[in-house]
Amino acid sequence: MWQLPSGALVARRGLCTLAQPCLRRPQHARGFRFFDATLLLVVSGRMTLDNGEVVLALQDPLTLTAMAQNACADVEKIPGGGDQTFRSVFLAFAPEVILEFHRHHENDMPPSSAVAHGCQMALDSDLADTLDHCLRGMYSAQLSEREQMHRLVGLLLALAERGCRFSRPSSQRISDRLKNLLADAPADPWTTAKAGRELAMSEATLRRRLAAENVRFETLLLDIRMHHAMTLLQTTGWGVQQIAEACGYRASSRFSLRFRERFGCSPSQVR
Known part of the structure; x- marks a missing residue:
């Protein structure tokens, strides 16, 4: 099955x-x-x-x-x-x-x-x-x-019909719109200025609206990249360097450090 x-x-x-x-x-x-x-x-x-x-x-x-x-x-x-x-x-x-x-x-x-x-x-x-x-x-x-x-x-x-219903997503939260943007291209060299342009607002406006939702751009970007890495580690045969690059990191050592800090385990321990 x-x-x-x-x-x-x-x-x-x-x-x-x-x-x-x-x-x-x-x-x-x-x-x-x-x-x-x-x-x-x-x-x-x-x-x-x-x-x-x-x-x-x-x-x-x-x-x-x-x-x-x-x-x-x-x-x-x-x-x-x-x-x-x-x-x-x-x-x-x-x-x-x-x-x-x-x-x-x-x-x-x-x-x-x-x-x-x-x-x-x-x-x-x-x-x-x-x-x-x-x-x-x-x-x-x-x-x-x-x-x-x-x-x-x-x-x-x-x-x-079996009693399991998901909530209607909010279309107003800027953090959700930003999440979708970053998740579509986690390897890109994202900055608040670049993300702001993609979302048709200034960098200052983006940071202000994120702050109102208690979200930091850098934290959200890191989270999206690390979760993307977790998925790739479990579903592909890629090496750590290739996965690091797919998540926006040139150095696999820095990527591995961030991964361990986020999940409490190293990339090599996942497989």
Whole structure:
């Protein structure tokens, strides 16, 4: 089950990011942040998510876990199964998909609280078919963006019918707009001046609006780059130098230091 066409990372701008992490050694990452609403399915091994108040255990391929946008938790992954590997499916929904769902289905859904941190549900056969149909479409070059959006919204509808609904993303937060901009090109030499130009505002205005949301440009940029690195380490065979460059670092030593400071482990410990 869940043998998808490829283990490669798939990123569809304005739609989703699909990753299939594969690890052969235990991993513990401190303060992992889910920048977008995300679905998790552990195929082999087990995972725990601990935010200091709630601990979620993921160790059953018949259980689906939904994580709210900006949820943060310490993550532990332990290999298991016959081949002693950790394998999972990670599907992050772009805010545009969540907004599309709310536009079409917000009023015809039974009342339920939005996911505050994380929630778990049984992966029944109908939901499994919907998820599989959606995931396989992400690997199809023939599938249009419109059809991909339709499948993703259909998956969100299936989740909502089971009491799992993601909050409507805010279109007003400048930090969310900045996050989307930086995440599209984490290797670029970003500065507040460059980001301000892309967002059609001055550097001073960008910093002022970020400060009003208690966000620092440098901190957000570092977080996005380090999370991108974590994904690449778990889904590619790239060397550390190549991953460092993909995250905006020329020196792998400086990159490795920042990675350890952020997650509490070195890049080499992830694999």
